[in-house]
Amino acid sequence: MAADRYEALHAAFRWQVPADFNIAEACCGRWARDTPKATAVYFDSESGCRAQYSYAQLQRAANRLSNALLNQGVRRGHRVAIVLPQRFETAVAHVAIQQIGAVAMPLSLLFGAEALEYRLQDSGAVLAIAACDALPALREARGRCPALRRVIVVGECPVDCDELPWMEALQAEEARFQRVVTRADDPAILIYTSGTTGNPKGALIPQRALVGNLSGFIASQNWFGFDPFHIERPSDAVFWSPADWAWTGGLMDALLPTLYFGRPIVAYQGRFSAAKAFELMAGYGVTHAFLFPTALKAMMKAEPNPSRHGLKLQALMSAGEAVGDAVFGWCRDALGVPVNEMFGQTEMNYVVGNCQALWPARPGSMGRAYPGHRVAVIDDDGHECAPGQVGEVAVHARDRHGAPDPVFFLGYWNNEAATQAKFTGSPADSWCRTGDLARMDADGTLWYEGRADDVFKSAGYRIGPGEIENCLLKHEAVANAAVVPKPDAERGALVKAYVVLADGHAGDAALVEALQAHVKARLAPYEYPKEIEFIAALPMTTTGKVQRRVLRLQEQQRAAQAA
Structure with missing residues (x-):
């Protein structure tokens, strides 16, 4: 059982957010200079195609794409849609877009024409980078999206006259690029989140939000050395998650934080299966993972003896729904890795959870607030509830030391009323409601009770x-x-x-x-x-x-x- 260092860790934690911060530099640029040959992405697919890409290759491809985007008229602040699965080009797109100060808008390959049309129209996206699989729906929606000037197509498939093949776009450009300087508060990513009524809302995520995610990522992946106040990334760490990189869980909980620490991530393009999950983890020596409870349940049923795969798993995070006692026990006993549950939202992600290395977890609980985040259960009037009383989980815009919490979104795209309704007062200094109900023990442990709305x-x-x-x-x-x-x-x-x-x-x-x-x-x-x-x-x-x-x-x- 881990010693409970929770309170000491929280008391000592301070956010260190530079005034100037850029996701592309933090996740690729510095590693392309310092460890250029280090692996950034392992690519695997259902078709049997496999590849390995270094940070230097990631940077060169991103530089070419940044030049191509500028030549297509993309400028700072413009929204660029990314309709791609887990693959190398997806990482390239995110780095390239951040380098020019534009806003990445990840969209799921699963979206039909109507879902794409609303998001493209609402955001005013000027360009889309899309896989062949997304083209039929994208072409249907495009005629009603006047701001969308061009589509860059990834993959080998016939293209229309006004669509640009990925390889053609990159080969025409130089592999050098001088990125723009961005402030920590500058917009970086626009992710649409479903609501109770009406259309989805676009949550505008700033550059600094990646920093705000890191304390939770580190804790949930047990990335601590002997001294918990100094972060040590494992030198052999390899990360994998089946979470779609178009969603907050795949992008902010897997892809970007893994690249931030200069480690490789496995990109698998294909349908999830329990057998494939074990194959990927064994084949690539995966040490750290994020697996949904649904995936863990499938793996538990399919494999009573996972030890035969020779897994190297050191830490495991799960989120999206409750893990449950049976799955928790299987992860601990069969996988040999107690699962760290996590809770967060697109608007303020990775704020609550567990870290088996630093404080004991209670099976079935949501965990406790991660370092740097001030979390409470509040009533309808915005007052903190007594221990054991059910209320709405809320995250304060300032941490326990009074400093701004960098994890917060900038607001909903073109929807100031919805932004204000999310907070109990000023967005800069009040509670932000999650819409999730819970009760909190005296030690800060949260127990989920359901949704306050209909999501x-x-x-x-x-x-x-x-x-x-x-x-x-x-x-x-x-x-x-x-x-x-x-x-x-x-x-x-x-x-x-x-x-x-x-x-x-x-x-x-x-x-x-x-x-x-x-x-x-x-x-x-x-x-x-x-x-x-x-x-x-x-x-x-x-x-x-x-x-x-x-x-x-x-x-x-x-x-x-x-x-």
Whole structure:
């Protein structure tokens, strides 16, 4: 059992954020100069293609892309969409965009045309870097995105006359580039997050947010030497996570922090499977990983004796949903690595969790605030709750020493009202609400109690009902719709839709399939309703708002009765 150094670590911790900070320099530039031959990315794929890239190769490719972006009219502050899977070019794109002071906007390959169109329109993205797989949906959306000037295509596939192949774009440019100077508060990344109602909101992430992520990353990966107050990165560390690099979990919890410490990350382009997970970890000597509970459950069921793979795993982080006692025990006993659970949001990521090397974890808990973050459970009026009282998890804009916490987002893109509503007062000096309910023990340990709103997690994906409901309402057979989570042992929850039919339509199996296909074609595959129930009327408040809570509780009661 680890000694509990939690309080001493927090008391001694101070943020050290330089006035000038650039993610490209921190994650690549300095390593390309100091350790140019060190491996940055191991690439592996379902097709059998494998490659290894150094930090010098990453820097040269990024320099060429930065020059190409400037020649395409991209300037400082412009938004550039990245619609790519885990691969070397994705890392290149992020470094190149940061070098010119533009804003990277990662988008999932799973997005359909409608999901892409909204984000491209709302952000005013001027250029997209996309994989061949994303082209059909991107081409469909592009005609309604007037700001989008050009698409750079990664991969071997036919391109339209106004699309530019990746290799052609890079080969025409010099491998030298002088990056711009950016301030720590300058915008760096725009990530869209699903909300309860309406369209997704774009969270604008500053350069400094990467620094704000580091204390949590270090703690959750047990990257400490004998003296916990001096960070030591393991010289043999190799990182891997199946988390999509288009999401906060894959980008800010895996790719960027790994590169920040000059270590290699494994990029796997393909579908997740338990067998492949063990193969990758064994083959590349993975020492540190981030695995969703859903992935860990699949691995636990598939492999009762993981020791036969000769894994080198030293630390493991999990997030997205509760791990549970069974998985926690399997990680500890079968993998030989107790899992460090973590909690965070796109707006302020990596703020709560565990570090088995420095303080004992309690299975089933969310953990405690990571160093540098001030976390509390608050009531509706913004006051801190007593120990054991259920309230909303909140993170203060300033740490316990009164210094600004660098992890915070700059605000929602073109949505000042939503930004203000996120805080209890001034965004510079107040609590920021997470929308998650929990209770806190006297020692700061948090225990999850559910969502304060209607957002939920399914297989690690954050599902906002608003976008799915809006999509369903565009079908002629739908008069109204409400989306809620249906409890599921494997995924945590399934997406379920309650649908009120329009006049003249029958709720049969054929319509269920049609509605599912309707959503699949426009949004991401993980968002389509796995189950649809037709209902005469939705439960409503007196002011005409859908009471999703009533339907959610109904699903919970049905699940309990079935069990």
